[in-house]
Amino acid sequence: MNLDSKVQLELRGISKSYVRDRKTFPVLDGVSIRVHEGEFVTLIGPSGSGKSTLFRLIGGVEVPDEGQVSIGGRVVTGMRGLISYMPQQASLFPWMNARDNIVSALEIAGVSRQEARTTTQEWLRRIGLDSVGNEYPRVLSGGMQQRVSFLRALLMPRDVMCLDEPFAALDALTRTDMQKWLLQLWETQRRSVLFVTHSIEEALTLSDRIYVLSPAPAQVMREITVPFERPRRADVWTEPAFTALKQEIMALLEQG
């Protein structure tokens, strides 16, 4: 990774706590992370380490108690509509077919309907999902729904893509499939991605850099640069360095 390249997303000293039943629950404690242009960065941490909260802060749905969010060099804390987002649940609208789901999201992002339609159609064809465009979400498999959801996020004209455990609900085989698919697609596009996962293998397979978070209140325990070259081989997990890194992260998560 060229460290001179532009920083697309930067979180500086983000802290956030919730108050429930008059008790304060700190969730994030001074988290600072960066995503450079064209970089795939993963956040990994135990359940309940505030990763989803972090996303809501980046999305501007919530405001941090301390710290600031910058996108493209501009401080945008609490501002909405600057990221594209792929949630854990595919979140496709049941009354629209796959194509219109994508078109609708692009329109929300300010793309004209005509342009949104053309782009969507072109991309569905390019990635071999032509036949899926006319289908309604309920007839699509979980993996297929997530492909549509990913394409929807990819086509949004925004600088940063936030993917929140997108494959967590899929079975193991589909998941491996989806990782391969996403890797291929991403490597042709090189968008700036912030990815959240529970799976160490997934993080190592996909990312350029990994931030390991501690349990709540979350802090960055370590920042790991993933040494494998791009385009990344699907069987990168066979390399000894992969196993070593996996053990290192596992140890961190256990100790945390």
Next chain:
Amino acid sequence: MGNKVWWRVWPPAVSFAVFLALWQASCAVFAIDPWTLPSPVRIAMRMKEESGLLMKHLAATLQLAASGVGIGLAAGVALAIMLHLLPVVRSAISPFVIASQNVPLIALGPLLMIWFGFGLEPKLILLTLVCFFPIAWSMLAGLGRAEPYLREYLAMIGASKWQILRRLEIPASLPFLFSGLKITVTYSVTSAIVAEWLGASKGIGYYLVLKFKGYDTSAVFAAVICIVTMCLVLYGIAVLLEKWVVYWRPQSQPLRPGEKR
């Protein structure tokens, strides 16, 4: 498939036939006066004799009921969206709206006639008051009950309040809207009849009054059959419309009473 339909059709068909047969037999065996309880055959014959008149009055009632549903639908949807967007207004006027639904039609009808005369206006106002409520209230519930994860998705990509309304809340509320509409179409017919009963020169309600006064019980029964049939047809139309508009829900319906999400 055909077999299944058949098995759903024949038990009620048989029970209905048995019911008619018992009725016919009782009338003959106990020699019941036709003006007390006419036999099914007598009703059918009277219905045939009166078919022209019945049709004419039925058409008038249908027109009144349909206007009520139309206005009620427009008013109900507009009110639901307004109350959804303005929670303050919602809490301010909800008690009035709910109270308005508890004023008996028998009291409201004559009042409206005192205020607006004997023309079409008081009847339309009465019908609109009856029709808008189920639509407005079920749609209002639906607007607030859009899937939370879709709401979260739209918030995350920066959708505005209007975009959320248009792209999520309104489509998500349509199944609820139709639950309300199905109630409304049946209400509308009975309310139209009450309105006509109170004062009109046409319509099936007017016809009923006339026939009651003349002790023409067979004609009263004939009219009731026409009314029930019309209600069923209107309900059927609402169901078909629902299937057509809410095409994305193959089986599941919005919550029925007593159901859990």
